[in-house]
Amino acid sequence: MKARGFTLVECLIGAAVSLFVVCAALGFLASAQKRFLGLKERAESAQGAWAALDRMKIDLLHAGRGLAGPAGAGLVEAAKATAETLTTTSLDAALALAGEARAGDLRLSMPSTTGLSAGREICFFDGRTGEVRTVARVEARAVVLREPLKSGYEPATSVVLLLGRVAYFVDRPARILRRRVNASSAQPLLENAAGADWQVDREAGLVRVRLEVDRKGENIHELCVFLKNAALARQFLR
Numbered sequence: 001m002k003a004r005g006f007t008l009v010e011c012l013i014g015a016a017v018s019l020f021v022v023c024a025a026l027g028f029l030a031s032a033q034k035r036f037l038g039l040k041e042r043a044e045s046a047q048g049a050w051a052a053l054d055r056m057k058i059d060l061l062h063a064g065r066g067l068a069g070p071a072g073a074g075l076v077e078a079a080k081a082t083a084e085t086l087t088t089t090s091l092d093a094a095l096a097l098a099g100e101a102r103a104g105d106l107r108l109s110m111p112s113t114t115g116l117s118a119g120r121e122i123c124f125f126d127g128r129t130g131e132v133r134t135v136a137r138v139e140a141r142a143v144v145l146r147e148p149l150k151s152g153y154e155p156a157t158s159v160v161l162l163l164g165r166v167a168y169f170v171d172r173p174a175r176i177l178r179r180r181v182n183a184s185s186a187q188p189l190l191e192n193a194a195g196a197d198w199q200v201d202r203e204a205g206l207v208r209v210r211l212e213v214d215r216k217g218e219n220i221h222e223l224c225v226f227l228k229n230a231a232l233a234r235q236f237l238r
Contacts, residue, residue, distance in 0.1 A: 064229030066091025119183030
């Protein structure tokens with residue numbers, strides 16, 4: 001008995017079925033790969049957002065540190081929020097005057113100007129009142145202020161504090177959350193940031209932060225921090 005082979009039609013049908021199965025398998029693999037890459041990107045975005053929130057949490061917990069007197073007197077705010085920027089303020093260093101600072105002075109003599117630079121802010125406080133002034137120029141043993149002092153301050157009864165400012169804002173064209181320390185250039189903290197919202201509740205002493213990593217509102221991360229140093233400042237005021 002002669003063995004019967006495949007006809008041309010059967011071969012064509014077999015090839016078509018095989019091609020269909022291969023195309024379906026390739027389509028499934030492509031879809032699975034796309035899904036995997038999407039989940040991986042989402043996970044990396046979430047990790048970046050949580051890392052950014054951790055950095056913000058540290059700054060917020062430090063907000064108001066060493067500034068109980070000036071904060072209680074209303075000279076500085078531990079945390080301040082606008083539509084575009086979240087700013088925290090803390091003590092960077094305690095400074096000393098070489099002599100009495102009088103009302104109207106622009107140039108102040110200091111034993112050391114280490115850590116000072118143009119654009120930095122200094123808080124003068126005598127226990128009751130004070131003021132904040134910005135440094136215009138730093139000399140060997142003196143600083144020049146942008147605006148003259150309104151009041152006089154004696155080294156024995158006043159404190160001179162170098163303020164540390166940290167500001168957060170979203171660079172919307174680049175979609176990057178940036179962090180700026182004092183007068184330095186802003187550094188990227190989180191890429192693919194679609195938006196950020198922050199609110200400061202001064203009565204409760206809370207700061208709420210909401211980060212949106214994509215435009216669909218599906219990847220949102222939130223943070224709530226109690227401003228312990230601001231609470232201490234309110235106690236100081238009492």
